[in-house]
Amino acid sequence: MKLATFNINGIKARIEALPAWLAEAAPDVVVLQEIKSVDEAFPREVFEGLGYRVETHGQKGFNGVAILSKLPLNDVRRGLPGDDSDEQARWIEAVVDAGARPVRVCGLYLPNGNPAPGPKYDYKLGWMARMEVRIREMLAAEEHFVCLGDYNVIPLAVDAAKPEAWVGDALFLPEARAAFRRMANLGLTDAVRVREPGPGVYTFWDYQAGAWERNNGIRIDHVMCSPQVADRLEEAGIDKAVRGRDKPSDHVPVWVRIAA
């Protein structure tokens, strides 16, 4: 089974690039971030026509996440628990019916947090604390689960082409990185990093200042696997070439293949 994450930066703007990538990469399940659409406006027919079930958790203008799946989805849940006043659409999860060993797939768009310090950074750290609670629940249940998406965290200096440029940024500040480690240290496996230990592995290149041409990237989209899913991990990768095509998102897809 192939699972992927892709921050598309607007479904309307990616209405050609996303189906093109789906056709060639053929993931069984993909979680999307920044659909920037309300549920009613999401062009679900396009993806249903490609064989995907569509579950969205949208909001007007910003944020918004979705799951596309060729396999049946059960127990679909929208929104990260822990704060009823949180209006931002950044979390969706569902259990993928993969036969004998179902997998709970959590698609997340973690808050950016800039400028830091400030209320946006506080929201980011609070959101990460709530996510840690949800991960602890799933671990306690010994579920097979994957948390994949745009974490907006550069875990280590090796995850940035120019780490010195990110000092003081909410993506690289010590508290945000520590919160990421607290989750990882519960026993989650960073699927790409365990297979690609070296530098130069990125998932995002800014539209500005020729970041793509200069390979000035950062690795902020992650596939974090539960212990049981890590046991099943066969392959992991980043579809970097997508960034060089017409009308690209500033992020590229990240994927894993796990044993049935």
Add this chain to the structure above:
DNA sequence: ATGCCATCCAATGGATGA
């Protein structure tokens, strides 16, 4: 030291992003 560019909403400019 800041903007660069892109997207969306709504209206020729502002907010947001990373």
